Amino acid sequence: MTPNTQGAILMSLSMAAFAINDTFVKLMGTHLPFFQILLLRSLGTVAFLGVLLMVTGHFRYRYARSDLALVGLRSVAEIGAAAAFINALFHLPLANLTAIIQALPLTVTLAAALFLREPVGWRRFVAIGIGFAGVMLIVRPGTEGFSLYSVYALLAVACVTVRDLAARRLSAAVPSVSVAFLTSCAVLAFAAAGALGxxxxxxxxxxxxxxxxxxxxxxxxxxxxxxxxxxxxxGVVTQFRYSALLVALILGYLVFGDWPDRVTMAGAALIVATGLFTLWRERQARGPGPGRQSAT
Known part of the structure; x- marks a missing residue:
């Protein structure tokens, strides 16, 4: 298989795994407290990432002060994202929440243009606007189906956007595993504090x-x-993030008996279509080249 084919399969596997995780958390959320779930899950994640950090030899990496500040911002955003997402997950259909989260490529592109001065043409701005209209079709503010938990879903998108922007500003030499470990430790500390009460x-x-x-x-x-x-x-691999929506639709129906209505499906289709267009335009703007991330 070509590297792109391998990457596509691995990204689809990743999205399926995250959707399965969401399913398990939603099942536990019917009778277990939020902080109990978050603490136990964080303990397992931190333990694994700690071992991975030692295996990769990045345990003693020394951060520059600017990078530490960005990791701190990323950690705070991750805590907000975890709290908002899980609370929304407890109360919203799995597919609906997953569809809203698929707006992330749009929000990250918009935020990067506004705050990092990354170039974004008018076509992508139009696509972002259409994608946000799709989000509104799912959330439907002012209607009977709107709830506080829809706001939690939008807050999760905002927090993850901040998290990803902070990651973009990190130095290229900063190990990804180390960043993930420190962020997970911050979530663990938040969960432990909440679990005390x-x-x-x-x-x-x-x-x-x-x-x-x-x-x-x-x-x-x-x-x-x-x-x-x-x-x-x-530019190729990222498109397969949208496979999470298909998995969420299947799991939501099989496990919880949920199936989105036509308006929600239309909104999800708008989000996916505009997200794919935005990714394609970003790839066109970068021009030819492998476009791979650094190995750190």
Whole structure:
């Protein structure tokens, strides 16, 4: 297989793994407290990333002050994203939430143009506007189907956008595994503080199975995502992030009996179409070349 084919398969695997993680978390959220779930999941993630950090030899990497500030900003944004996303996940259909999250390429492109002065042409601005219209079709503010949890979903998108912008500004030499580890530690600290004031619920074997599945899915998703971005061209591989929506539709129907209505499906289609167009335009703007990320 070509590197792009390998990257596409790995990215699709990553998105499927993250959707499976969301399914397990949503199942646990029916009877377990938020901070209990977040703390236990964070413990497993930090333990894995810590081992990976030592294996890769990046455990003693020394950060520049500017990079530390960016990692701090990224960590705060990750905490906000985790809190908002999981609260939305507990109450919104899986496919609806996943569709809203698919607006991320649009929000990151817009924010990069506004705050990092990255060039964005009028075609991409139009596509971003159409994509946001798709988000509004799903959220539907002012209607009976609108709720606070839709706001949580939008807040999660905003936090992840800040997180990704902070990552863009990091020095090229900063190890990705180290950044992920520090960010996970920040989420763990937040979860531990919240868990102190939470009445824990005893977990039955089924809950432990779901928790193990959640942690395992996150680990697979993280590894597959990193491998995908390093195997193929970013402009090609990134398009397969949208496979998460297909997996979420299937899991939402099979596990929870949810299926989006026609308006939501139309909104999701707009988001995916404009996102793909934005990625294509970014690839055209970069011109020919492998466009791969650094190996750090």
């Amino acid at each position: 939470t009445d824990w619920v005893p977990m039955v074997p089924r809950d432990w199975f779901w928790m193990a599945g959640s942690v395992g899915a996150i680990i697979i998703g993280y590894l597959a995502s990193v491998m995908a971005m390093r195997r193929g061209e970013i």
